[in-house]
Amino acid sequence: MIEIEGLSKRYHDNIVLEDIELKIQEGEVIGIIGPSGTGKSTLLRCIDQLEIPDKGIISLDGIRVDLSKKNKKEIIKIRQNTGMVFQKFNLFEKKTALENVMEGLIVVKKMKKEEARKLALEELEKVGMLSFANHYPKHMSGGQQQRVAIARALAMKPRLLLLDEPTSALDPELVGEVLEVIKEIAAKGFTMLLVSHEMNFVKSVSNRVIFLDKGHIVEDGTPKEVFEHPKNQRTKDFFSKMSILNQPEYVI
Numbered sequence: 001m002i003e004i005e006g007l008s009k010r011y012h013d014n015i016v017l018e019d020i021e022l023k024i025q026e027g028e029v030i031g032i033i034g035p036s037g038t039g040k041s042t043l044l045r046c047i048d049q050l051e052i053p054d055k056g057i058i059s060l061d062g063i064r065v066d067l068s069k070k071n072k073k074e075i076i077k078i079r080q081n082t083g084m085v086f087q088k089f090n091l092f093e094k095k096t097a098l099e100n101v102m103e104g105l106i107v108v109k110k111m112k113k114e115e116a117r118k119l120a121l122e123e124l125e126k127v128g129m130l131s132f133a134n135h136y137p138k139h140m141s142g143g144q145q146q147r148v149a150i151a152r153a154l155a156m157k158p159r160l161l162l163l164d165e166p167t168s169a170l171d172p173e174l175v176g177e178v179l180e181v182i183k184e185i186a187a188k189g190f191t192m193l194l195v196s197h198e199m200n201f202v203k204s205v206s207n208r209v210i211f212l213d214k215g216h217i218v219e220d221g222t223p224k225e226v227f228e229h230p231k232n233q234r235t236k237d238f239f240s241k242m243s244i245l246n247q248p249e250y251v252i
């Protein structure tokens with residue numbers, strides 16, 4: 001189990017996250033939804049140590065790390081267990097797909113080049129990108145780049161995969177291929193936190209949904225509970241604004 005305790009983050013007088021408590025069970029796929037500017041990305045970024053919160057503890061396999069203390073050794077401990085997929089892919093432009101996936105294996109995991117290469121090719125195959133191994137990002141579509149970014153995160157064998165709006169920078173016709181890959185990963189039992197505005201996708205892929213509003217978790221339940229019977233007025237307003245319940249493909 002991965003546990004987040006008392007996670008708080010503010011930028012000047014803007015309180016973005018306030019005492020977030022989250023227990024993540026092995027294999028859970030948690031969809032994180034909520035209005036824009038409500039702290040979803042900040043939550044993932046604090047967990048992945050890209051942002052330093054004002055306070056907060058993360059516990060993983062008996063390792064307990066104070067996220068608010070900038071300690072290099074502790075950062076590495078967490079980073080080795082988490083993998084992040086960003087909205088804008090963030091691939092290294094001057095490296096091929098294969099080199100992008102190999103990079104972390106060599107630098108962070110200290111693997112020998114040949115071993116890293118073998119593993120990276122396997123991961124590229126899983127996301128259907130083996131034939132693009134020697135291509136540079138600029139010669140790949142957004143969907144293809146995102147699939148390479150997912151392979152790069154998975155190659156590190158993270159205990160927790162963090163995905164921050166992995167499809168929102170993509171042209172509509174490329175969204176499906178990335179969602180398909182995420183669905184396959186979820187079915188394999190990877191533990192993940194998925195921030196997405198694709199409500200139907202969140203609903204179908206998650207086994208737990210969290211609604212974040214103004215830095216607080218105001219709903220936490222099964223997709224059915226949260227989407228069909230939200231407790232909080234803000235959640236109800238959010239759904240009615242998105243008129244999710246009127247979408248024809250919305251099936252329980």
Ligand SMILES: Nc1ncnc2c1ncn2[C@@H]1O[C@H](COP(=O)(O)OP(=O)(O)OP(=O)(O)O)[C@@H](O)[C@H]1O
Binds near residue numbers: 034039040042
């Ligand atoms: N580096 C920063 N400096 C100052 N304020 C920031 C910084 N990063 C985020 N914020 C503020 O923190 C709040 C939460 O931002 P965050 O990006 O976590 O929201 P979000 O829920 O991911 O929104 P969206 O759905 O639009 O991606 C916003 O008010 C934002 O302006």
Ligand SMILES: [Mg+2]
Binds near residue numbers: 040041042164
């Ligand atoms: Mg965001």
